[in-house]
Structures are given as structure tokens and as C-alpha cells.
Amino acid sequence: MTQTNCPRCGGRLARDNDSGRCAPCQAVERDRLSAPPAVPASFWEHEPVRQALASRHLGRAIRAYRFHPYHGRSALPQTVVAGWLGMTQAQLSRVENGSPVVHLDRLTHWAKVLGIPNALLWFTLPEAWLSSFREAATRTGVPEPDCHDHKNLVGSPATAPSFEVSTKEVVTTDRRQFHALAALAGLGSVGELGFLATLADESPSIGLEHVRLTSSLVKEFRQADAAAGANQLCDIAIHVHGRLASWAAKARYSRDVGEALQASLADLAAQTAWLAIDAGRRAAARPYLNEAITRARLVDDAQVEVRALAQLALLTRDSQPTESLHCADAALRISAGWATPRLRTLLHLRRACAFAALQDRSAFEREMRKARQEFERGPHQSDPEFIHFVTFQEVQGLEALSFLALDQPRRAAEAFRDAIANPSPAHRRNQLYYRVQLAEATHREGDVNQAARMALDLLPEVRQMNSRRVTQYLTDIRSTLGQRPRPAAPVRNFIEAFDGEADR
Known part of the structure; x- marks a missing residue:
């Protein structure tokens, strides 16, 4: 046999080595089933890869990636790369051989997983976009x-x-x-x-x-x-x-x-x-959710369909909890086989909230256990962009909302306090939403004056936040407190401040 070099490290291969890899490189890459290998900058100079990227067809670029000599004499199997990208082998085959994918969430996710340099892409990765925005803001003097x-x-x-x-x-x-x-x-x-x-x-x-x-x-x-x-x-x-x-x-x-x-x-x-x-x-x-489901089905976009069903489960949770449960069930069924732990967390949370609205405590507790088990498995590189909000705060917050639905305000208040303990700057609206709900839980526990103080403290932030959903919950608290026949000073102070803001 002809002696050659290992394409990964450049070392000489033994004459009887027919794997295309030296022993050390084979050892390093034994975990390739779980994640892509770290490739050198020269990897992207391979002509088939550059041509595929220049054609703006990421499916062809993935195929060129799989057949790159860096991986050895045998191409990476579609099943392996599909696992990295969070899809099935059949789906990857369609991506590689079908029309160009232009869905930006998918393009950015696949490019990040494979580590494609931003300079070779025809779209901008989130990190590069943020950097360019800050540079532009600095040049023009426009604030964040x-x-x-x-x-x-x-x-x-x-x-x-x-x-x-x-x-x-x-x-x-x-x-x-x-x-x-x-x-x-x-x-x-x-x-x-x-x-x-x-x-x-x-x-x-x-x-x-x-x-x-x-x-x-x-x-x-x-x-x-x-x-x-x-x-x-x-x-x-x-x-x-x-x-x-x-x-x-x-x-x-x-x-x-x-x-x-x-x-x-x-x-x-x-x-x-x-x-x-x-x-x-x-x-x-x-109507928008119905449209999203219809369009997604027309092009076999299961991810968008699951997203719309999860939102429909949220929309119908309080008024039509049985329909909410059916929507969450359908989303779980459609995503079986490719859903990440974070996505399964969200769907089990939707089921848990629906069961709470139906007053089925045992089913609620069962779904919450499943949601927490999935959440503890951690984030995944294939997580869809739309579940970025599924954090510890969201898990605790939805459990707390379910306790309110089950008329357990003390447990709800405890869960809300846990939810707001570590705020995320990227999710300011959710943080404020759960703080308002904590005031409601405190009121339902019977501490009316403390609930009024909390609501008064929240008023300036609610005024600044562009979320009518959050505003409405604070409005409901004001309406409830206003029905008290002889309100104490904290309640009067909140009502006067709230009504004064509303008159502006």
C-alpha cells in the first residue's frame, strides 16, 4: 500500500493503515457522534466547500462538509451529521439535494453548529450582527x-x-x-x-x-x-x-x-x-396561529407547526383548557424523534398548565415532574430559536401560575419568588410579569397591604414596559383592591398612584 499523510494532523500513516486517519486522530474523534470536530481554518478553503457556500445553498455546503478529506477516506454519514443538526437522515437528504433553505433560524443554527466562518456566509450570525450594530451606534451616536x-x-x-x-x-x-x-x-x-x-x-x-x-x-x-x-x-x-x-x-x-x-x-x-x-x-x-399551521403543513415545516401549537396551547389555557391540552399533545406527537429537552420542557409545561386549569392536580404534578426532568438535561445545540425563553425562571413561573389556578396562593408565592430571584437582562418583560403575579399571589394569601406596596413599587416599571398583558394584570389588582370598603393607607396610595398614571 502507498504511504500517505493523515489529512487531520499531517502525520505519516503506516502502510497498513486503511482508515485514512492516524491512531491519535482516531482517538480524538471517537466522540464525533455527539458533536462536530474542531476544524482548522484551512478546512474552509477546500474548493467544493467554497463553491457550495458561494452558491448560497447551505445544503450543498453540508454535503461538501461531510465529504471533506479532513474526515478521512470515508465521508461522514448523513445520520451522524443529521444528529448534530437536530434532524433525521431523511430530512438532511432533502436539505442537501433539494432547493436552498432560506429560513434564517435554521441557517444560523446550522452554520453555528458546523462552525462556518461568518465571512463565508451570505447572512449574518447573531454575534456578528450585534457587533456591527454596536459599531454603527458608536459611529452615529445613536444609543442602544x-x-x-x-x-x-x-x-x-x-x-x-x-x-x-x-x-x-x-x-x-x-x-x-x-x-x-x-x-x-x-x-x-x-x-x-x-x-x-x-x-x-x-x-x-x-x-x-x-x-x-x-x-x-x-x-x-x-x-x-x-x-x-x-x-x-x-x-x-x-x-x-x-x-x-x-x-x-x-x-x-x-x-x-x-x-x-x-x-x-x-x-x-x-x-x-x-x-x-x-x-x-x-x-x-x-387567525395568525391558524395561518402559521396551514403554511407550515404546506411545506412540511414541523418546527413552525409545533411552535404555533405551543402558542395555541397558551392562548386557550384559561378559557378552553381541554383544547389547550389537545394542542400540547399534538405538538409532542409531531416533534417526537427530534424535539430537544428544552422543547419537551415547554410542551410538558403547557400540558401541566392545562391540567391545572382543569383542576387535575395529580396530572399537573406528573407533567411538572416531566418538565423538570427534561429541563435538567440542559440546553442542546439543536434548540429552536423560539424556545430561548425556556429558562429556570419560566419553569418556576409557569408552575407558580398553575398553583394560582389550583387555588394554592402560598405555594404560588414561593414559586414566584424563586422565579424572580435571578433576573435575566434579555427577558425583562417576563421578569416584570412574574413580579406582578407575585403581588397577586400575596393578595390572595390575605396580605392585602403588602400586595398594595408591591404593586405600587411595580407601577413605574409597568408604565415603561410595552406589554399590555402585564399592564392588564396590574389593572386587575387595582380593580380588586378598589372594591375594599375601608382600604388602609398602602391600598389608597397604590390606587391614587395608579389612577393618576391612567389620567396622564
Whole structure:
């Protein structure tokens, strides 16, 4: 046999070595079933890989990755790489041989898992995006995004902005709308929104680049919502969704673009539904979820379908708990075989909350145990982007809400205190939401004056947070406390402060 070098380390191979790897390299890579190997920079200079990336087809790039000489004489099996990426072998085969995937969440996840350098990609990874935004903010003197609406405590929904105007005009004419837009992606997404809106009016055709821009907005909506709430973002999302859906109905596009467009619009519909829920427009959310499920099924996008079903379980939890349970069951069934522990955590939490609303304590406790068991398995590199909020705080908070539904306010208060003990800067709205719920649990325990003090302390933050859902819960506390015949000073102080804010 001809003596050659190991493609990984460059060492000489023994003449009888037919594996394509020296013994030390084989030992290092025995764990490749669980994670991709660390590859050198020269790996990405391999011509088939560069050509695949230049064609903007990540499926072909994954195939070139699998057949790279660095891995030895035999290509990496599809089953192995599919496991890294959180899909089945059949799904990976379709990705490699089918039309280009343009769903930004999937592209960024796969690129991060394989470690593809950002410079070789035609889209921007989240870390690079944040860095570029900060650089742009430094150059222009624009502060970090601030979505606080200091006048919106119980007011009417913001008017949907007009995207026909330029970025400069948006900033000049409506500072509050500009801040809501800036929360999407700094200065960049305002231009993207205007660009897409202009095309929706003027362009008779849709291309993959337009679909990519649409997908990128979903991620930006999600990040802004977690930090600042959905009141004004909801108006923007509804406006954008309507324009793009109308454009898609009348524009021309290829079959490949059509499939990508359906997936992108399904994700946008699901995100719009969530923003409607947080903005207190629950009735408006359901049509978007129905649309997301329909579009997802048209293109076999199980991940978006599961996301929409999980949101539908949340939407119907209090008013139709049996339907909520069916939605969570369907999501678990559809995701069987590929769901990560964090996703299973969320779906078991949805089941637990539904059982609590149905007053089935034993079933609630069983589902909570399953949720905690899945959560303790930790995050996974294949976690979908939409479950970023499934943290310890969320597990504790949903358990606490279930205790309230089961009329156990003491246990609810204990769980809420655990939930808010370690706040996350990226999830300010959820932190405030559970603090308001703690005040409600304290009131239901019987400590009315302490609940009033807590509510008074929360009032400035609720006033600044653009979440009508959070505002409504504080409004409910004010309404309940206002029914007391001879309220003590803490209750009077809170009611006067709340009503004073509402009159502004």
C-alpha cells in the first residue's frame, strides 16, 4: 500500500493503515457522534466547500462538509451529521439535494453548529450582527435600542407606522415609533422594513433575498419583544405581515422560492400571533396561529407547526383548557424523534398548565415532574430559536401560575419568588410579569397591604414596559383592591398612584 499523510494532523500513516486517519486522530474523534470536530481554518478553503457556500445553498455546503478529506477516506454519514443538526437522515437528504433553505433560524443554527466562518456566509450570525450594530451606534451616536413608552399604561394601541416614508422621516415625525422600530435591529431593520414595503408595492416578483429579509425580521421581533414588550411591535408586525402576505398572493416566484416563502410567512405569522397575545389582543392572535399551521403543513415545516401549537396551547389555557391540552399533545406527537429537552420542557409545561386549569392536580404534578426532568438535561445545540425563553425562571413561573389556578396562593408565592430571584437582562418583560403575579399571589394569601406596596413599587416599571398583558394584570389588582370598603393607607396610595398614571 502507498504511504500517505493523515489529512487531520499531517502525520505519516503506516502502510497498513486503511482508515485514512492516524491512531491519535482516531482517538480524538471517537466522540464525533455527539458533536462536530474542531476544524482548522484551512478546512474552509477546500474548493467544493467554497463553491457550495458561494452558491448560497447551505445544503450543498453540508454535503461538501461531510465529504471533506479532513474526515478521512470515508465521508461522514448523513445520520451522524443529521444528529448534530437536530434532524433525521431523511430530512438532511432533502436539505442537501433539494432547493436552498432560506429560513434564517435554521441557517444560523446550522452554520453555528458546523462552525462556518461568518465571512463565508451570505447572512449574518447573531454575534456578528450585534457587533456591527454596536459599531454603527458608536459611529452615529445613536444609543442602544430603548422601547420604553412612557405614556402607554392603559392607552389605545399605537397607530401602525407608514413605511412609505424614508428612515429619516420616520425618525423626525414620530420619535416613539422610531424607538419601537430601532428595537428591531438598530438602524438596519428600519431600512429593511422600508425596502420590503417598497418592493411589496412595486415589484412583480419575489426572490430568495426578499424571503431572507423577511425571515431576519422574525428574529429581530423576537429579541425586541423579550426586552421591551409587544405593544408597538405588534402594530409593526401586523402591518408587515399584511403587506408581505398580500405581495405573496399576487407576485410571481419560482417553486423553490414559493416553498421558502411559505415557511418564512408561517414563522412571521406565529411571531405576530405571540406579539398580539402580549399586546392584549388575544382575539387577533388565533387567525395568525391558524395561518402559521396551514403554511407550515404546506411545506412540511414541523418546527413552525409545533411552535404555533405551543402558542395555541397558551392562548386557550384559561378559557378552553381541554383544547389547550389537545394542542400540547399534538405538538409532542409531531416533534417526537427530534424535539430537544428544552422543547419537551415547554410542551410538558403547557400540558401541566392545562391540567391545572382543569383542576387535575395529580396530572399537573406528573407533567411538572416531566418538565423538570427534561429541563435538567440542559440546553442542546439543536434548540429552536423560539424556545430561548425556556429558562429556570419560566419553569418556576409557569408552575407558580398553575398553583394560582389550583387555588394554592402560598405555594404560588414561593414559586414566584424563586422565579424572580435571578433576573435575566434579555427577558425583562417576563421578569416584570412574574413580579406582578407575585403581588397577586400575596393578595390572595390575605396580605392585602403588602400586595398594595408591591404593586405600587411595580407601577413605574409597568408604565415603561410595552406589554399590555402585564399592564392588564396590574389593572386587575387595582380593580380588586378598589372594591375594599375601608382600604388602609398602602391600598389608597397604590390606587391614587395608579389612577393618576391612567389620567396622564
